[in-house]
Amino acid sequence: MNFALILIGFILLIILWLFIDFTLGRKKHLSLVRKIETPIIHGNFDIFPHGKELFADYFDELKKAEKHIHVLFYIVKADTFSHEFLHILKEKAAEGIEVRLLLDRIGSYRVTTQMVRSLREAGVRFAFSNTLKLPFLFYSSQVRNHRKISIIDGKIGYLGGFNIGKEYIDADQVLSPWRDYHLKITGESVTFLQSEFLIDWREYGQEDLLGTSRYFPKLAKGRVRHQFVPTEANHLEASFLNLIQKATTSIMIGSPYFIPSKKLLQELIQAARQGIEISIVVPYTADHMLVQEASFSYLRRLLKEGVQVYQYKNGFYHAKTIVIDDKVCDIGTANFDKRSLFLNKEINCLIYDREFIGRLTGVLRRDILDSRPLTLDDLNTPNFLRSCKEKIAGAISFFYKMKGFTRESLIGLVFSKNSATGVNEQ
Known part of the structure; x- marks a missing residue:
């Protein structure tokens, strides 16, 4: 007793x-935190929905770098593909190219002390982002740097949903093929990506390089009108609300995790009642326990309002996008979930070019053809296992309200001793 x-x-x-x-x-x-977004700027864009094509292009550009390479990823793993990526960075550093690599501490927990030592010995400047800190160990375990950006010679930028690991090149049997959207950017807008990287590097790499002119070459304007919107804490919700409120005919949303805030859910319901056509693409196969079941209560309410929901079946769907009326689209690193909305460091790109949006909607419509419609009957038909999972997801909704409590967060607490005492656990 x-x-x-x-x-x-x-x-x-x-x-x-x-x-x-x-x-x-x-x-x-x-x-x-403070709200930041760029004015309308102009760049050139390519979009990559397949990892193999993206990384063939990305690795080629890395190998051609002449001055500096700055890379920020949420996840780098310890598999063969990750080692190939890290080997390229070490080779470039050995050539005398300045290489800086910033990885989220928890997202890249598989990166070992030995791997970091090898990078540094090769001349790569390395740091972990968003390490755990006293006095708020649990809260800092939840705030992740979810951005995935690369800048090469200050002239070429990459931004999107892909990380570094074998699943992203279709080498994981369970989650293959991997579907995602990633941008390659040239033109004047690369300057902003460079500054965003250096802001994060200043905090975690402990070097202030923002005034270094060699990182900011003069770049010509591109053709595509767009804005960058970096967010954290609570700024993303307002950005998504503003997009949805602009819709007059259609809204298309793609996200691997659909756990909207109350305000966003109500805004989508209101849009549907006004006759706006809404389509949502989510995965058929989940990559995290209970996250799919956590979305079902929201999807039920939207299905009742006539919203079309599609579950992507040709592999795993990890793309993150919103398209409004074929006039503006949002592509970036943020999911349509509470963790991205209220906690993570994210960076998205709002694009106002009809030709590019046409390309994106073409990709989205192909993804819908590779999907099955989700219906109310699917969610309401008795299913003991699904019902149990939904009840468990509801029972731990406390943690969902805290923007998600994940396996990586638990792993992060293991690192808390070194992080809290200021030791960079290599």
């Missing part, structure tokens, strides 16, 4: 600590 009381008390103390840690940590985070 005494043991049971002690155990219950211990559990209650942990819950209280998590609540206080998260609440105070979020309050501090909100006090520090």
